[in-house]
Amino acid sequence: MPKVLISDSLSPAAIAIFKERGVEADVKTDLTKDQLLAIIGEYDGLAIRSATKVTAEVLKAAKKLKVIGRAGIGVDNVDIPAATAAGMIVMNTPFGNSITTAEHAIALMMALARDIPAANASTHAGKWEKNRFMGVELYGKTLGLIGCGNIGSIVADRAKGLKMRVIAFDPYLSEERAQDLGVEKVELEELLQRADFITLHTPLTNETKNIISAESIAKMKKGARIINCARGGLVDEAAVKAAIDSGQLAGAAFDVFVEEPAKANALFGNEKVVATPHLGASTAEAQENVALQVAEQISDYLLTGAVTNALNMPSLSASEAQKVRPWIALAERLGAFAGQLTETAIEKVEILFEGTASGLNTRALTQAALMGLLKPTLSEVNMVNAPIVAKERGIKVSEVRRDQQGIYDGYIMLTVTTERQTRSVAGTVFSDGRPRLIQVKGINMDTEFAPHMLYVSNEDKPGFIGRLGTALGEAGVNIASFSLGRSAPGADAIALIQVDGPVGDSVIDKIRTLPLVKQAKSLSF
Numbered sequence: 001m002p003k004v005l006i007s008d009s010l011s012p013a014a015i016a017i018f019k020e021r022g023v024e025a026d027v028k029t030d031l032t033k034d035q036l037l038a039i040i041g042e043y044d045g046l047a048i049r050s051a052t053k054v055t056a057e058v059l060k061a062a063k064k065l066k067v068i069g070r071a072g073i074g075v076d077n078v079d080i081p082a083a084t085a086a087g088m089i090v091m092n093t094p095f096g097n098s099i100t101t102a103e104h105a106i107a108l109m110m111a112l113a114r115d116i117p118a119a120n121a122s123t124h125a126g127k128w129e130k131n132r133f134m135g136v137e138l139y140g141k142t143l144g145l146i147g148c149g150n151i152g153s154i155v156a157d158r159a160k161g162l163k164m165r166v167i168a169f170d171p172y173l174s175e176e177r178a179q180d181l182g183v184e185k186v187e188l189e190e191l192l193q194r195a196d197f198i199t200l201h202t203p204l205t206n207e208t209k210n211i212i213s214a215e216s217i218a219k220m221k222k223g224a225r226i227i228n229c230a231r232g233g234l235v236d237e238a239a240v241k242a243a244i245d246s247g248q249l250a251g252a253a254f255d256v257f258v259e260e261p262a263k264a265n266a267l268f269g270n271e272k273v274v275a276t277p278h279l280g281a282s283t284a285e286a287q288e289n290v291a292l293q294v295a296e297q298i299s300d301y302l303l304t305g306a307v308t309n310a311l312n313m314p315s316l317s318a319s320e321a322q323k324v325r326p327w328i329a330l331a332e333r334l335g336a337f338a339g340q341l342t343e344t345a346i347e348k349v350e351i352l353f354e355g356t357a358s359g360l361n362t363r364a365l366t367q368a369a370l371m372g373l374l375k376p377t378l379s380e381v382n383m384v385n386a387p388i389v390a391k392e393r394g395i396k397v398s399e400v401r402r403d404q405q406g407i408y409d410g411y412i413m414l415t416v417t418t419e420r421q422t423r424s425v426a427g428t429v430f431s432d433g434r435p436r437l438i439q440v441k442g443i444n445m446d447t448e449f450a451p452h453m454l455y456v457s458n459e460d461k462p463g464f465i466g467r468l469g470t471a472l473g474e475a476g477v478n479i480a481s482f483s484l485g486r487s488a489p490g491a492d493a494i495a496l497i498q499v500d501g502p503v504g505d506s507v508i509d510k511i512r513t514l515p516l517v518k519q520a521k522s523l524s525f
Contacts, residue, residue: 002302004045007031007052010071014291021299029153035500037061045298050074056082066113067091067301069294072281073380075311084312091297091309094385095150096290097281102154104280105199105229106162108253111274112225113138114199115251118271136196136250139163143197146211147230148173148183149378149392156183156200167191170202170393171377174347175419177394185345197227203379205274206230214239216475219499222248229255229280241266244273255280311382324360330427330435331365333525334414335372337425337437340523341455343375348396348417349373356410356429358401366399369414409440440485443494447483450498453523454508459516460486460493467493473509492518 003024004177006015010027011192018025025047029037036052040062047069054068059082068078070092084091111117114135143159145152148168156166168184169191178185191198193392198220202208212226212235226249228235237258243249250465253274257265260278281287300306307313331351351369353362370386381389390397404410409515414427426439437447441457458464465484470515472479480498487493503522511520 002044003042004047004298004302005040005043006047007036008047008049008071010047010049010295011288013288014049014071014242017273017292017295018299021303023299023302026102033058040065042299045069045302047071047294047298048077050075050077054078054083057383059083059086059088062086062088066246067298069093069298071287071290071294072097089301089307089313091294091301091307092311092380092382093293093297094309094380094382096293097283098150098154099288100283100286101229101280102151102158103283104276105151105155105159105201105227108227108229108255108274108276109143109197109199109225110138110438112227112251113270117274121271138197141165141196142167143278144191144198145169145183146188146191146198146200146234148178148181149201150387151230152199152201153181153392154278155180155201159199160383164197167194171343171345172374172393172395174345174394176347177392188216189219192216193221195224196221197225197265199227200230200234202230202234202377204233205377205379209233210236212236212240214242217248220248223250224248225250226252228253230259232256232260238266240273241270244270274373278423302337309382309385313383317485324364326429326433326435327357327360327365328368329413329428331368331414332372333435334425334437335369336375336525337372337440337449337523338414338416338423339373339376341423341519341521342418344418344420346373346393346395346418348398349390350398350400350415350417352400352402352413352415352426354406354411354413355404355408356404357412358403358410362401362517365395365412369412370397373414373416408438413439437496440494440496441487441492443485443487445483445485445494445496447481447496447498449525450480451525452499452502453525454495454497454499454503454511455519455521456495456497456511457518457520458493458495458514459518460490461516464493464514464516465495468511471510471514472497472499474505475503475510477503477507483490 001024006027015025039279044064045067049071056079065088067089073094073225075092078090109345119133142165145168148170159166160182167186168183169188173185230276240252251272255276256278296307351366367383367386370390371381371383374381408428411426411428415424423441427435427437437445478500483496485494508520508522
C-alpha cells in the first residue's frame with residue numbers, strides 16, 4: 001500500500017480520498033525541519049500547502065518519495081529542479097482557487113471605490129463623517145485588465161455584471177477569445193490611458209516585473225485606481241505611494257506585496273490604500289477544492305501512474321518516457337525560442353512532426369512545445385495544463401505528421417501565427433540525444449541550444465558581423481559560438497550567438513541601434 005505524508009493541514013474529505021482509494025495517509029503537521037528529515041524517507045508521496053519547505057536537503061532524505069502534491073498554485077516552497085533531478089514529480093492544483101481570487105479582486109475594487117475600510121474605522125471610532133467619504137460608482141466605469149487568462153476572464157465576467165466597460169491587455173489573448181468574453185482587447189498604453197480601475201492578473205516574469213511603474217502611472221487618468229491580487233512585484237509600490245500622495249492616483253488595493261509577510265510597507269498607514277494579507281485563495285470553498293484535487297492527483301499517480309497538473313513531467317507511460325525524453329526537450333526549446341521572440345497575441349500554432357518524430361507520442365511533444373511557447377509570459381503553465389491555457393486564449397493548435405522526406409531522420413517544425421506575422425522554427429535530435437536548431441523563419445541554421453543566447457535578425461550587408469562583434473566585445477560579452485544563416489544574398493539574415501552569461505538590456509538596446517538590425521533579443525534555455 002502506498003504511503004503519503006500530509007504535512008500541512010488538509011480537509012478531512014481529502015484525507016478520506018486517500019483512504020478510500022487504498023493509500024495510507026499520515027497527518028503530521030507543524031513539523032520542524034529536523035522532524036521532517038527524520039521521517040520523510042518512509043513515504044511515497046507528500047501532500048503540502050505552503051508551510052512545508054521541500055528543500056534539496058529534504059529531497060535527499062526522501063529515498064522513497066515519488067510525488068509531491070501542492071494544494072494550491074504556487075510552488076515557491078518546493079525545490080523543483082532538485083525534485084526533477086531526483087526523479088520526483090511535482091504537481092499543483094492551478095485552477096482550484098480561480099473564482100475565489102477573482103471575487104477578492106472585485107471585493108477590493110468595491111472597497112476602494114467606496115472607501116469602505118476607512119469609513120468602517122471612522123464609524124467604529126464613534127465619528128459620523130458622512131461627507132468625508134465621497135466614493136465613486138462602478139457603473140459605467142472602464143475596468144482595465146492586465147492579464148486575461150483564467151482568473152482575469154472571471155473578473156471580466158463579474159465586472160460586466162456590474163455594467164462596467166472592460167478592456168484587456170494580454171499578449172496571448174486573441175481577438176476571437178476577447179469577443180467571446182465581451183472585452184475589448186487593447187495595447188498596454190491605451191489601457192493605461194482609458195481605465196478608471198486597473199486590476200492585474202498575470203504572473204511575475206522578467207517582462208511583467210514593475211509593469212505598473214512611475215512611467216506607466218504617469219500615463220493613467222488622474223484619479224485612477226489600481227488593484228493587485230496577482231503577484232508582488234508587478235507594481236512599483238514606492239511609485240504608487242508617490243502617485244497617491246500627489247493625487248495622480250485616487251487609491252490602490254493590494255493583496256500581494258514584494259516582501260511577504262509584509263510587516264512593514266511604504267503603503268501601510270495610508271487610508272487610500274486597502275491592504276489584505278494575501279487572502280486571494282482564502283475561502284473555505286477554495287481550500288476544500290484544492291485539497292480534494294491534490295488528494296485525487298497523488299492517489300491516481302501512486303495507484304495507476306496517471307500524471308495530472310505536473311510541473312516537471314509530461315503525460316507519458318513508463319515505456320515511452322526514455323525514447324521520447326530528448327524529443328520533449330527539443331519541442332520545449334523550440335516553443336521557448338518562439339515564445340521569447342513573440343510580442344503579439346498568438347492566433348494559431350501548427351506543429352509538424354516528420355520521420356522519427358511522427359511515430360512518437362506527439363501529444364506529449366505538443367504539450368511540451370506549448371509549455372515552452374507560453375511560459376515566457378505565463379510562468380505557471382506546465383505540460384499538462386498548457387493545452388487548456390492555450391484554448392482559454394483562443395489559440396488554435398494543430399498537428400501534422402508525415403513520413404521522412406528530408407535529409408534528417410526526423411525533425412519538428414513549430415509554426416506560430418500572430419496578429420502580425422507567421423514565424424517558424426525547426427529542430428532535430430542527433431544520435432547523441434542532444435537537441436539542435438536547424439531552421440528559423442525558413443533560413444537554415446545549425447546550432448545547439450545554450451543556456452544563454454542572442455538572436456539578431458538583420459539585412460545581409462557587408463560589415464554587419466564586424467560591427468555586431470565589436471559591440472559585444474566592447475560590452476564585455478564573450479562569444480561561445482556564432483551561427484549564421486540567410487535567405488538569399490543581400491536579403492534577410494539571422495545570427496544566433498551563444499554567450500557565457502545573461503546579456504543586459506543596455507547591450508541589447510545598443511545592438512538594436514546598429515545599422516541593418518531588424519530585431520535583437522536575449523534568449524535563455
